[in-house]
Amino acid sequence: MxxxxxxxxxxxxxxxxxxxxxxxxxxxxxxxxxALSFRWAGLLLVLFVGVYAAxxxxxxxxxxxxxxxxxxxxxxPLLPSxxxxxxxxxxxxxxxxxxxxxxxxxxxxxxxxxxxVLSGICFLLFPAxxxxxxxxxxxxxxxxxxxxxxxxxxxxxxPSLHVSWSLLLLGSLAQASxxxxxxxxxxxLAALISAVLLTHQHHVLDVIGGMLVAFxxxxxxxxxxxxxxxxxxxx
Numbered sequence: 736m737x738x739x740x741x742x743x744x745x746x747x748x749x750x751x752x753x754x755x756x757x758x759x760x761x762x763x764x765x766x767x768x769x770a771l772s773f774r775w776a777g778l779l780l781v782l783f784v785g786v787y788a789a790x791x792x793x794x795x796x797x798x799x800x801x802x803x804x805x806x807x808x809x810x811x812p813l814l815p816s817x818x819x820x821x822x823x824x825x826x827x828x829x830x831x832x833x834x835x836x837x838x839x840x841x842x843x844x845x846x847x848x849x850x851x852v853l854s855g856i857c858f859l860l861f862p863a864x865x866x867x868x869x870x871x872x873x874x875x876x877x878x879x880x881x882x883x884x885x886x887x888x889x890x891x892x893x894p895s896l897h898v899s900w901s902l903l904l905l906g907s908l909a910q911a912s913x914x915x916x917x918x919x920x921x922x923x924l925a926a927l928i929s930a931v932l933l934t935h936q937h938h939v940l941d942v943i944g945g946m947l948v949a950f951x952x953x954x955x956x957x958x959x960x961x962x963x964x965x966x967x968x969x970x
Contacts, residue, residue: 768836775844791858791891793862803863809867817934824927842958843903846955850948858893893938895941897936898928928942
């Protein structure tokens with residue numbers, strides 16, 4: 736069983752106060768926030784690998800998988816260079832500790848965990864087949880695509896976890912940023928969503944499903960890090 740990294744109530748309140756009541760960008764994040772971020776990163780890595788690998792393996796054993804694409808989507812071109820935009824999601828993992836406070840770190844990571852579990856359930860209920868033909872090599876980026884295809888079997892499609900995580904991560908960063916950074920993060924998000932289609936990793940319904948999962952995660956987990964419906968008892 737995974738145990739969420741946590742701070743007891745007094746320490747959590749002290750940490751929030753110490754890091755200010757408003758999120759702000761800083762060059763040197765608080766050590767406590769760095770430690771909390773890395774503990775969450777470890778737990779999310781275990782959860783993601785366990786859920787994603789298990790559901791992909793189960794779907795690969797099935798004889799009947801769903802066709803969740805439209806015929807017109809197969810005309811979407813493959814743009815090999817967009818794989819670098821696709822992979823840029825991993826850069827966002829290191830940014831929250833530089834801007835979010837303790838409560839919002841908890842909120843973001845609980846939302847990512849919820850999105851992963853919910854998507855895993857969908858992968859089991861709706862095992863899918865990729866409509867695009869995966870080429871053995873893509874001009875100029877052969878090694879990257881070979882590695883990507885080897886690690887990611889084409890069955891965990893709907894909803895797109897890549898889209899869900901992109902929305903949750905970049906959305907959290909944008910909310911705590913000045914206007915010019917909000918615009919930059921919005922453009923980055925648009926590029927990431929485009930990349931899942933232009934690298935032939937996902938279809939349109941997968942993208943829509945990923946957005947819905949991200950919205951559901953934001954409803955279930957509040958901005959203060961608590962689950963919706965949970966009320967803290969008065970001391």
